[in-house]
Amino acid sequence: MTQASYPDLNGASVFITGGGSGIGAALTEGFLRQGARVAFVGRSDATDFVDRMEQETGNRPLFIQCDITDIPALKAAIEKAATANGPIRALVNNAANDQRHTTAEVDESFWDWMMAINLKAYFFACQAVMPGMKALGGGAIINFSSISYMMGGAGYPLYTTANSGINGMTRSLAREFGPDKIRVNALAPGWVLTEKQLEMWAxxxxxxxxxxxxxxxxxxxxxxxVGATLFLASDASRMMTGQAMVVDGGVAVTG
Known part of the structure; x- marks a missing residue:
């Protein structure tokens, strides 16, 4: 798919959570093709993906193996990325887990695990990049949510709870970070047919x-x-913040 070109992303330091598989892998490739300096984290080894991206785009991403529920490790990865690529100008909080479950089977341990992946890590990543973005004179944060909370989707109530929380957090951080020219927006995809979705639920x-x-x-x-994410990260959306952009083929019609 051909994407629009955003010259201001060329050379920009970008950090993506879960950037080695699914939607995240497409985002990593999209930013690499813009000429961005991309760092990403993931739990599984992504060496083969990194090698392939360098071969196909001529731009090698930095992979840092990390479990985002380990907040000190996540912060250390962000610091390592900023040291290697320069202060992070665009943060993409993409990693998530939509494991199916019912309310009856949720215990405290599962609650804590789902919130750690789907909400807590997002907040602390935002916190970690904020000083560098302030020093840069601005930046962009894109928090991935989902239309599932808008639709009242059943079968994963903790996931939809976190999705809704991401939206509220995005609005509050947009207000707090705005004076430093840091934009914070949410992106809510519909049902994207990743390999995982096709294998487990589709x-x-x-x-x-x-x-x-x-x-x-x-x-x-x-x-x-990819296109919507690039737009939200670029100066093309420089006066857009505190918003939730939906990309779902027209399921949740907003406005």
């Missing part, structure tokens, strides 16, 4: 039912989320 009946809800009759793929 059976024909579920796909057909979801397609009935979409205005645009094509399923979303990771590349469909």
């Amino acid at each position: 059976d024909p009946d579920a796909l057909a039912a979801h397609m009935d809800k979409q205005c645009l009759k094509e399923h979303l793929h990771p590349d469909d989320i």
Whole structure:
């Protein structure tokens, strides 16, 4: 898919959580093709992906293996990325886990784990990049949410709780960080057919039912989320903050 070119992203230091697989891998590639200096974290080894990205884009990303629920490790990864690539100008909080569950089976341990991945890590990543962005004279934070909380999706109540929390956090941080020219926006994808989704939950009946809800009759793929992310990270959206952008083929019609 051809993406718009944003000259201000060329050479920009970008940090992506979960940037080695799924939507995150597409985001890493998208920023690399803009000429950005990309660092990303993930739990699984991504050496092969890094090598492939260098070969295909001519721009090698920095991979730092990290579990984002380990906040000291996440902060250390952000510091390492800033040392290698310069102060982070764009943070993309993308990593998430939408494991299916019912309310009845949730215990405190599972609650804490889901919130650690889907909300807590987002906040502390924002906190960690804020001083560097302030020193740079501005920056952009993109917090990935989901339309699941807008639709009242069943089957993963802790995930939708965190998604809604991300939206509230985004608005508050946009207000707090705005005087330092740091923009904070949320991006809410619809059902994006990553390898994980296709393997675990995208059976024909579920796909057909979801397609009935979409205005645009094509399923979303990771590349469909890249353009909106690049836009939110670039100066093209310089006066846009505290917003939630939906990219879902027209399921959650907002406004």
